[in-house]
Amino acid sequence: MSGIGLLLAAVPAWAHHAFAAEFDASRPLKLHGTVTEWEMINPHSWIHIDVKNDDGTVVSWMVEAGSPNTLLRLGFSKNSLPPGTELVIDGYQAKDKSNRAVGKNITFPDGKRLFLGGSANELKGNDAAKK
Amino acid sequence: MSHRLLVSAAAIPAALGLLLSQTPASGQTAPAAATKAASTTKAWTPPRIPDGHPDLQGYWTNNTITPLERPKGLGEKEFYTEAELTELMKNEQNRVALNEEEGRPTEPGTDADVHYDFSQFGLDRGQTKLSWNRRTSLIVGPEGTIPPMLPEARKRNAAIAARNKGHEFDGPENRPLSARCLVLGQESVPMLPGGYNNNMQIVQGAGYVATLHEMNHSVRIIPTDGRPHAASEIRQWRGDSRGHWEGNTLVVDVSNFDPRNPFRGSGEKLHVVERYTPVDKNTILYRFTVEDPETWDKPWTAEIALSRVDGPIFEFACHEGNYGLRNTLQGARVAEQDEAAKAEAGAAKAEAGAAKAEAGAAKKAGK
Numbered sequence: 001m002s003g004i005g006l007l008l009a010a011v012p013a014w015a016h017h018a019f020a021a022e023f024d025a026s027r028p029l030k031l032h033g034t035v036t037e038w039e040m041i042n043p044h045s046w047i048h049i050d051v052k053n054d055d056g057t058v059v060s061w062m063v064e065a066g067s068p069n070t071l072l073r074l075g076f077s078k079n080s081l082p083p084g085t086e087l088v089i090d091g092y093q094a095k096d097k098s099n100r101a102v103g104k105n106i107t108f109p110d111g112k113r114l115f116l117g118g119s120a121n122e123l124k125g126n127d128a129a130k131k
Numbered sequence: 132m133s134h135r136l137l138v139s140a141a142a143i144p145a146a147l148g149l150l151l152s153q154t155p156a157s158g159q160t161a162p163a164a165a166t167k168a169a170s171t172t173k174a175w176t177p178p179r180i181p182d183g184h185p186d187l188q189g190y191w192t193n194n195t196i197t198p199l200e201r202p203k204g205l206g207e208k209e210f211y212t213e214a215e216l217t218e219l220m221k222n223e224q225n226r227v228a229l230n231e232e233e234g235r236p237t238e239p240g241t242d243a244d245v246h247y248d249f250s251q252f253g254l255d256r257g258q259t260k261l262s263w264n265r266r267t268s269l270i271v272g273p274e275g276t277i278p279p280m281l282p283e284a285r286k287r288n289a290a291i292a293a294r295n296k297g298h299e300f301d302g303p304e305n306r307p308l309s310a311r312c313l314v315l316g317q318e319s320v321p322m323l324p325g326g327y328n329n330n331m332q333i334v335q336g337a338g339y340v341a342t343l344h345e346m347n348h349s350v351r352i353i354p355t356d357g358r359p360h361a362a363s364e365i366r367q368w369r370g371d372s373r374g375h376w377e378g379n380t381l382v383v384d385v386s387n388f389d390p391r392n393p394f395r396g397s398g399e400k401l402h403v404v405e406r407y408t409p410v411d412k413n414t415i416l417y418r419f420t421v422e423d424p425e426t427w428d429k430p431w432t433a434e435i436a437l438s439r440v441d442g443p444i445f446e447f448a449c450h451e452g453n454y455g456l457r458n459t460l461q462g463a464r465v466a467e468q469d470e471a472a473k474a475e476a477g478a479a480k481a482e483a484g485a486a487k488a489e490a491g492a493a494k495k496a497g498k
Contacts, residue, residue, distance in 0.1 A: 017309065017459065018307075019245045020242035021299075021300070021462070024462075025245050042448050042451075043447070043455065044247075045252075064454075065252060067252070067254060067327065068445075069445045070252065070253040070258075073259075076253075091247075094461075098458075100458060103247050104248060105234050105251070114251050115251050115252055115253065
């Protein structure tokens with residue numbers, strides 16, 4: 001039966017654009033900083049963070065993240081990620097080498113992941129499934 | 132070809148029966164003879180709008196994990212068994228749970244890894260309402276796949292690809308329509324789900340049906356007053372829609388597609404017939420037939436359930452936040468500059484080497 005799962009796992013996830021055209025797979029990075037702004041916009045939200053270097057200087061980064069529509073539906077809002085929130089971001093830098101990155105994985109300093117879709121415990125089917 | 136010839140009227144009740152009867156609630160015992168249920172399915176009488184037509188209004192999703200084409204290993208198997216469906220649902224539940232806990236499984240340093248994690252943002256399709264049924268593919272029939280592309284269509288598409296090759300990043304016009312926020316798969320015709328934002332709203336008025344698509348906040352206006360299609364030279368990304376009612380079913384004939392927005396390699400003669408049939412309070416069966424005599428040698432048909440969801444449809448406003456297009460093109464310009472600098476350095480090095488060799492030769496000759 002496990003073969004069925006494998007067959008269906010190949011369903012493509014359509015996205016707005018090809019991320020590999022915008023970000024560089026050979027430039028992975030890890031940013032530890034605090035949120036200054038969350039642009040909750042489409043087609044992708046952007047998290048702005050200030051990263052403090054070892055010498056005390058601060059560098060601002062913009063990090064590409066998920067489309068807000070589903071988050072709104074789940075009850076998240078712009079206030080769910082207030083300025084000052086500390087984040088650790090694993091991602092890749094933009095191909096133009098600017099301070100922009102894609103946030104592959106975003107966690108709080110204790111390792112907890114930023115958001116959860118929150119549906120894993122409940123299988124959501126259509127009403128036709130109850131017939 | 133008349134759209135009436137494309138879909139057999141007899142196919143609809145059978146399809147409805149299969150769709151409805153073969154989708155058990157998890158934990159319930161499956162009906163013993165699900166495939167016989169077509170005859171026992173009670174006809175649903177939908178509410179009416181003031182003009183007497185069925186009321187399809189509301190918010191709907193076509194989110195599913197069923198692939199458009201049947202996976203190769205399944206051959207002519209059109210439906211899973213009840214037990215297999217239950218297993219699939221469990222597998223999907225486990226996959227989503229694992230992704231939420233550990234993240235999307237990708238290999239670091241690969242293109243596939245260069246992406247934010249869907250599950251962190253509630254964008255994994257399994258995190259929102261899914262329409263389940265026993266179909267192994269959305270495409271109906273024993274083949275379950277898009278017919279093979281005609282040789283002339285393959286040639287046409289290869290020529291288009293060859294023209295674009297090497298110019299993908301020249302300017303915004305060279306980027307895909309989706310990256311330019313012009314038209315995305317979810318809002319196109321026929322409607323198919325993507326990774327997320329698979330929500331739409333249907334609104335009806337006298338002589339019109341309109342659909343609003345969350346991705347990417349576009350409205351399709353479907354006149355149902357019997358008017359003919361627009362002149363064939365008028366081409367639109369999502370074609371020109373004309374609807375009429377056949378009993379409870381809204382039938383929409385769509386032609387005049389802009390070939391710059393092809394559907395699975397289609398050309399100028401793409402013609403789609405959509406059928407929206409309400410089958411219960413919370414479900415519309417969406418069935419479409421695609422034909423293009425310059426691309427496939429026969430029409431092909433797929434079906435998918437639209438399930439009722441809560442509104443509203445949120446704004447998408449794609450252009451305003453489309454930093455990705457700018458970043459992609461800027462990245463390409465930087466890469467070109469890097470290449471040019473590298474070539475220049477290489478040329479300078481070669482020149483220095485040649486000068487050195489020349490000096491050496493002169494020295495040798497002078498001896």
